[in-house]
Amino acid sequence: MVERSILNQILNVIGDPSQDIHLLGGYFNNVYEIRAEKPIVVKIFNSEVDHEEQIASEIDWTRYLYEHGINVAIPIFIKEESYIHRLNDNLFFIAYEKVKGNHVDIHSEIWNEELFNQWGRAMGNMHFLSKLSKGKYKRPEWYEHKIYQMDMSQFDPVIREKWENCLEVIKSMNPNNDTYGVIHGDLHHHNFLYDTGELTVIDFGDSEYNFYAYDIAIAIYHASQTVKDMDKRKRFANIFFKLFMEGYSVENSDVNKIVKEVDFFINYRHLYSFVYHTQFLDKANLNEQQLQYLEDMSRTIINQDSYLGIECFFESGSY
Template structure:
């Protein structure tokens, strides 16, 4: 998303910052900015053609609920005592957040070990437990409403197209219960929490939706395991991560009997989903050779390997 300077200046005026200092932090669509000051603010810019305003409102309502019930999450701030949502143009709007303490975890640091994985699992377990009680009027989307589920797959390899179809058939046939299905974060990898002095704060709930809890757990395992390139070491790491993560998860949500058996299925589904998602939404003309190679390696692994890890965790 290319944001014009005039739009950024409009944001600065709305938040009452006269310094005109604002810089890009990132985000999948380059839509997250920081306004440095004595009390720094992070703003996330949305395009109404992509992100429906009612869905953003439901995301904010969910995160506020989690915060009110003791989960350490990023919550929005009201601008000019009016609303969490601030309109910029007919299509653009933004939400502001107080910048949180903490940093993204360096996977090469001493922090990247079992106590962190345990805390990560505990945060997810708490969110899943609260999901069972949530009665918010603003409903999060349901997994099968995502546009990726309904897109044309003709551009993909026939094997991948067939495999995608089989996964969706399996998902549509899976049973749902209050212990297995509810609101998940949907993208809780290590870039979507901040960590400092033992405190873990969950951020970026844009992919939160109604889905199976096992999928949320599988996402964490999948992305953590991706940090290990050697296949044998990756398998050992996955076991270690899974054990520590689930020990923490169980502290907050003990009803896992019906969840754990689906985790291996969802790890493999996440691998395919990630390939399909990036292939569909990345602008191929704007990505570099390394990114193209990464996508091709994903494609080959989906075709050549029966499972992403090559082992079953459960």
């Protein structure tokens, strides 16, 4: 949680210290909403972790997508002509007008084939625009993430070996313009809002240069996590893949070079998620259910070669 004095400082910058500010969430509890006449969402950063030039490049990327017709959350100016508002030597924030819409309830009627298709179209469009940008935007390369420089000695030897093998496979892949570019990097169902048939994509903090197949795998992996039974989860994942790729191929038709790597990247995402949570979460503050979840992840990584068993074949118009 951010100290109240910092929140008060943000309200002073916004220009109305009487407004209510409350926590929305974020992985590090750093996203807040200000309930003004026009609600504002602010995301707070620590420059020791998130450098200003990285955030500036994220803003440039989202503005490029917005200017080319993608529904995305883009930042707003407050007082000065800068999107980055410094609070002290370490902290700064970005402000956004609150986007219309809500997170999708997986138990509602909205969680359906049409949504999965739309979700795929949104990602396909972003990947198509990434190909057009031809490396113009300075997002980080995937291998620059600090997770790849961390000590892995705490992990089970099997997990450590699988991690190292995955990295070798990714490094051996050919990053050409049809398969590799700027991806969202975390486009699960909590990172878009839905309103009257429209999706708005949010939170580009993990956007980076990586393989498009990884972005697709992330969507499949996290959507499938909504199904608790493992056999049903695998069936759902294959259905979701086909519906998602139908939408994706409408906007980015050259999918044959991409889809063959999706199952590999789903397995990698499962492994990556376990490593990420283990490295960055404070286990002392986790409850019993969360600890059990990590234990279950560890067991499936060690014992399974293919987590979801996606049949990586897609022919446009065949479903």
